């Protein structure tokens with residue numbers, strides 16, 4: 691069954707990421723970029739710092755807004 695195979699691959703990938711998290715003492719390479727986003731409620735534009743961190747050892751990547759309590763990418 692194709693569906694089952696796909697599921698297994700997804701689970702493996704999830705597991706790999708999980709193991710990376712547990713065993714890699716991440717060595718973050720930080721990058722801060724000024725970015726503008728539009729407030730969906732007021733229509734205003736806001737400028738904030740987008741922090742992007744990549745692990746030099748395993749390649750794990752995460753990014754977030756520095757000051758805004760804005761969730762999402």
Ligand SMILES: [Zn+2]
Pocket residue numbers: 710714715716717745746747748749750
């Ligand atoms: Zn890492």
